Amino acid sequence: MPARYTLEDFAFDLRQGVAPAHLWVTSGRTTVGVDAATVCGVRGSFAPPYAAPDSTLRVEFEVDGQRVPDGTRAGVAGAGRGLLHAEGTWWPHQVTRRGTYHQYREGRLVSLAVRSTLTPLHEHAGYALRIAVRNRADRPVTLTVRPVLDPGHPNHVPLGEWGWSPPGPGTPATEVGRGRWQAGDVAVEVLSDGLTQTVPAGAEVDVVIAVRDGAVGGLSPATAIRTWEEAAVRRWRARAETALADVPRLETDVPGLDAYWRRSLASGLVCLWDHPDFVTNPFVATSGVDGGALCSYAWDTGGYAPHTLSLLLGGSTLQVLESLLAADLSKSYAIAPDGTGLGVPYAYSGSSLVALAAAMAAQQGISAELVGRLFATLTALDAHFPAVGELCDYGNQHNLLEMRSSGWEHVVASPNAERAWSLDTLAALAEASGAALPVASMRQRADRIRRAVANDLWDPDALWFASLYPDGHTEIVYSIQAFDALRSGACTPAMAADLLERIRPGAFLGSYGVSSVSAEDDVHYELGDVDWSGGGAYTGEAPLLALTLWERGESALAWEVLRRVLWMGEHFPYFPQEHYCDRPGTPPVGRRGNIVAGLAGAEAVLTGLAGLRPQPDGRLMVSPGAPPGHVSLRGLGFRGREVDVHLSPTGQEVSVDGRPTPLEASRQTVVIGQHRPPRS
Structure with missing residues (x-):
C-alpha cells in the first residue's frame, strides 16, 4: 500500500508565492491572515461567529535595552535595521517564518535568529504565535518580547449572515484591563508566556502569544496556553488523515x-x-x-x-x-x-x-x-x-x-x-x-x-x-x-x-x-x-x-x-x-x-x-x-x-488490490465492479 499524504506533503515555500500579501492559514474553526512584511505579524482573523477583519498583532523585541522592530516598513522606527524577513513555509495548519537581525554597533554584536510559528486554534476562537529566538552572539543577552495587539473593530456575526463578502468591522474595541478589550458583546484578550528571558550565547528560547475572541463573560480561564497550538495541530492531522485516506x-x-x-x-x-x-x-x-x-x-x-x-x-x-x-x-x-x-x-x-x-x-x-x-x-x-x-x-x-x-x-x-x-x-x-x-x-x-x-x-x-x-x-x-x-x-x-x-x-x-x-x-x-x-x-x-x-x-x-x-x-x-x-x-x-x-x-x-x-x-x-x-x-x-x-x-x-488487470483491447478500458462492501 502506498504511503498516504500527510499535512507535511503540502508544504509551500513562501519565497515562490506570487501573492504573499494575501496569505491565510486555517484550523477549520479559525482563519488568520499573515502580515507578509514581517516575521511575526498577524493581520485579521475570523472565527465564526466572531470577526476581527481589521485587527493586527505586531511584535517588538528588546535586547539588552536596544529596540529591534519587526519589519522594515515605512513609518516603523528603525526601518532598515529591524528584524529582516528571510523565508517562510505555509502548511494547511500553520505558517512558519524565519528572520534575521545582525548589527554590529559601538563594539557590540547583536545577532538573533528568529523563527515564528502561527497556528490558528480550534478549541478556541483565536490563534497562537510561537516565537523562537536564538542568540548567535558570543555573550548572553536579556530578551524581552512585546506583543502589541490592535483589536480593531471586532464583530459578532450570526452564522446565517456569513455570505460572499467578508464580515465588516463592528464597534471600536475599548481596553478594559491589561491585555483585555471589549466591543459590544465581544471580548478580546492577548495572553503570553515567557516574554522576558536571559538567553545564553548560542542558546534558543521561545515565547508563546495567544489571541482569542469570545462572548463577554464567556472566555474560559486561560491555562496552559502552550498546549493550545498542539491541540489544533492534532485536530488537523486527524482530519487530514480521514480526508486523504x-x-x-x-x-x-x-x-x-x-x-x-x-x-x-x-x-x-x-x-x-x-x-x-x-x-x-x-x-x-x-x-x-x-x-x-x-x-x-x-x-x-x-x-x-x-x-x-x-x-x-x-x-x-x-x-x-x-x-x-x-x-x-x-x-x-x-x-x-x-x-x-x-x-x-x-x-x-x-x-x-x-x-x-x-x-x-x-x-x-x-x-x-x-x-x-x-x-x-x-x-x-x-x-x-x-x-x-x-x-x-x-x-x-x-x-x-x-x-x-x-x-x-x-x-x-x-x-x-x-x-x-x-x-x-x-x-x-x-x-x-x-x-x-x-x-x-x-x-x-x-x-x-x-x-x-x-x-x-x-x-x-x-x-x-x-x-x-x-x-x-x-x-x-x-x-x-x-x-x-x-x-x-x-x-x-x-x-x-x-x-x-x-x-x-x-x-x-x-x-x-x-x-x-x-x-x-x-x-x-x-x-x-x-x-x-x-x-x-x-x-x-x-x-x-x-x-x-x-x-x-x-x-x-x-x-x-x-x-x-x-x-x-x-x-x-x-x-x-x-x-x-x-x-x-x-x-x-x-x-x-x-x-x-x-x-x-x-x-x-x-x-x-x-x-x-x-x-x-x-x-x-x-x-x-x-x-x-x-x-x-x-x-x-x-x-x-x-x-x-x-x-x-x-x-x-x-x-x-495489487493485481494487474488487463485492459479491454477494443476500448482500452477496464471495468471494476463492486466486489466488497464500502469502507465503514
Missing part, C-alpha cells in the same frame, strides 16, 4: 504536474471547515480563508470536482448533499454555515447537485428516496425559470455568470445542456437505486433539450451558440461556457469540430491558462472581470476544459490546456478564485482568497488524464489518456478496493 498518491516525471496536483488538493483541504456549530462537519466552504464566501454554493461544491471532493468527504458527502437540498435553491444560490439560504436562484445549482450525488453514488451508493428528492429539486428549479419551448430562460447576469457586459443571458446553451445531462444522470441513478422515477420520459426529455440547444441556439454563420433574449434580440458571446454544452452532449460532430477549432493561441488559449471569453470577441472580451469576461478565467475552468477534452479522446489538446496552468502549483499555496492567462498572476485588486473549484485540477488528472471514471451504478471504468511522460496514481480507494494506474507514452497498466 482514499486519495491516490501521484508519482510522475512530468515537470510541474506533482506540484499542481498537491496544490489542487490543498485547495480542497482548506475549504473543509470543522466547526461544531456548522450545519455539517465538515462544511464545504466556497472560499473562506479570508472570511469571505464562507458559505457553500451548490455550483462549485459539486460542479467542478465532484469525484475528488467526494473522496475527501467520504461518508460525509451525504450530509453535505442533504444540507444543500434542505435549502430552497429555487430562491438561493448558497447556504450559510448554519444552513440558511443565501442570495438568488442560480442557474447551475441543479446540475451541480446531481454531479455530486452521482459521484457519491459511485463511491458509496445512494438511496432511492434521495434520488427522488433530487428529481423534485431539479423540477422545482426548472419551474422557477420560464420555459421557452424545451429550453429555460435563465434571466440576466444576476442568475448566470455575472459578466459586466450583456451577452450570455436568458436562453443560453449552458446550462440548458446541463439540464439534459442531469436528467440522463438521474435516470441512471434511479435505475441503480430503484427509485420510482419516469426514467424513459426523462431520457426522452433530455434528448429533446439537446436537440433544441443544437437547433435553436447554434448560429451557422458564427459557428457558435447564440443567446436569445425575450424580445428576440440575440448575442454571440465566445464564452468558455460553450464547452460545457459540448461536454453535456448537445453538439453534433460538426459543431464540436467548430468549437474545438477555437481552442488555440490568440483565441481561448493564453500562455498561462485559458480565457473565459475568447480574445477574438471584440465586443465582450475585457480585462477587468477576469473570471468570466476575458484575460483569464475562474480557476476551475482550465482544468474542466482539459477534462472535457480527455473525455472526448482529445489527449493532445487536453494536455495543451492543462500544461498552461501548471505554473500555479509552483506559485500558490492554494489556488485563488481567478487568475490571468497571459501572465502568471492574479488581478491586483479584490479578494485573492482560496476557491474550492481549485480541486478541478486534481479532478482533471484523476478522471481525465488517468481516466478513472466512477459510474453511478457503482462501477469504476478506467480509460486512460495519452500522457506526456510517466504518470502513476497509486492507492485510489474505491468501494474497499485499492486501484493503481501507471501510464507512460508506450503503455498503460491498471492494478486492483
Whole structure:
C-alpha cells in the first residue's frame, strides 16, 4: 500500500508565492491572515461567529535595552535595521517564518535568529504565535518580547449572515484591563508566556502569544496556553488523515504536474471547515480563508470536482448533499454555515447537485428516496425559470455568470445542456437505486433539450451558440461556457469540430491558462472581470476544459490546456478564485482568497488524464489518456478496493488490490465492479 499524504506533503515555500500579501492559514474553526512584511505579524482573523477583519498583532523585541522592530516598513522606527524577513513555509495548519537581525554597533554584536510559528486554534476562537529566538552572539543577552495587539473593530456575526463578502468591522474595541478589550458583546484578550528571558550565547528560547475572541463573560480561564497550538495541530492531522485516506498518491516525471496536483488538493483541504456549530462537519466552504464566501454554493461544491471532493468527504458527502437540498435553491444560490439560504436562484445549482450525488453514488451508493428528492429539486428549479419551448430562460447576469457586459443571458446553451445531462444522470441513478422515477420520459426529455440547444441556439454563420433574449434580440458571446454544452452532449460532430477549432493561441488559449471569453470577441472580451469576461478565467475552468477534452479522446489538446496552468502549483499555496492567462498572476485588486473549484485540477488528472471514471451504478471504468511522460496514481480507494494506474507514452497498466488487470483491447478500458462492501 502506498504511503498516504500527510499535512507535511503540502508544504509551500513562501519565497515562490506570487501573492504573499494575501496569505491565510486555517484550523477549520479559525482563519488568520499573515502580515507578509514581517516575521511575526498577524493581520485579521475570523472565527465564526466572531470577526476581527481589521485587527493586527505586531511584535517588538528588546535586547539588552536596544529596540529591534519587526519589519522594515515605512513609518516603523528603525526601518532598515529591524528584524529582516528571510523565508517562510505555509502548511494547511500553520505558517512558519524565519528572520534575521545582525548589527554590529559601538563594539557590540547583536545577532538573533528568529523563527515564528502561527497556528490558528480550534478549541478556541483565536490563534497562537510561537516565537523562537536564538542568540548567535558570543555573550548572553536579556530578551524581552512585546506583543502589541490592535483589536480593531471586532464583530459578532450570526452564522446565517456569513455570505460572499467578508464580515465588516463592528464597534471600536475599548481596553478594559491589561491585555483585555471589549466591543459590544465581544471580548478580546492577548495572553503570553515567557516574554522576558536571559538567553545564553548560542542558546534558543521561545515565547508563546495567544489571541482569542469570545462572548463577554464567556472566555474560559486561560491555562496552559502552550498546549493550545498542539491541540489544533492534532485536530488537523486527524482530519487530514480521514480526508486523504482514499486519495491516490501521484508519482510522475512530468515537470510541474506533482506540484499542481498537491496544490489542487490543498485547495480542497482548506475549504473543509470543522466547526461544531456548522450545519455539517465538515462544511464545504466556497472560499473562506479570508472570511469571505464562507458559505457553500451548490455550483462549485459539486460542479467542478465532484469525484475528488467526494473522496475527501467520504461518508460525509451525504450530509453535505442533504444540507444543500434542505435549502430552497429555487430562491438561493448558497447556504450559510448554519444552513440558511443565501442570495438568488442560480442557474447551475441543479446540475451541480446531481454531479455530486452521482459521484457519491459511485463511491458509496445512494438511496432511492434521495434520488427522488433530487428529481423534485431539479423540477422545482426548472419551474422557477420560464420555459421557452424545451429550453429555460435563465434571466440576466444576476442568475448566470455575472459578466459586466450583456451577452450570455436568458436562453443560453449552458446550462440548458446541463439540464439534459442531469436528467440522463438521474435516470441512471434511479435505475441503480430503484427509485420510482419516469426514467424513459426523462431520457426522452433530455434528448429533446439537446436537440433544441443544437437547433435553436447554434448560429451557422458564427459557428457558435447564440443567446436569445425575450424580445428576440440575440448575442454571440465566445464564452468558455460553450464547452460545457459540448461536454453535456448537445453538439453534433460538426459543431464540436467548430468549437474545438477555437481552442488555440490568440483565441481561448493564453500562455498561462485559458480565457473565459475568447480574445477574438471584440465586443465582450475585457480585462477587468477576469473570471468570466476575458484575460483569464475562474480557476476551475482550465482544468474542466482539459477534462472535457480527455473525455472526448482529445489527449493532445487536453494536455495543451492543462500544461498552461501548471505554473500555479509552483506559485500558490492554494489556488485563488481567478487568475490571468497571459501572465502568471492574479488581478491586483479584490479578494485573492482560496476557491474550492481549485480541486478541478486534481479532478482533471484523476478522471481525465488517468481516466478513472466512477459510474453511478457503482462501477469504476478506467480509460486512460495519452500522457506526456510517466504518470502513476497509486492507492485510489474505491468501494474497499485499492486501484493503481501507471501510464507512460508506450503503455498503460491498471492494478486492483495489487493485481494487474488487463485492459479491454477494443476500448482500452477496464471495468471494476463492486466486489466488497464500502469502507465503514
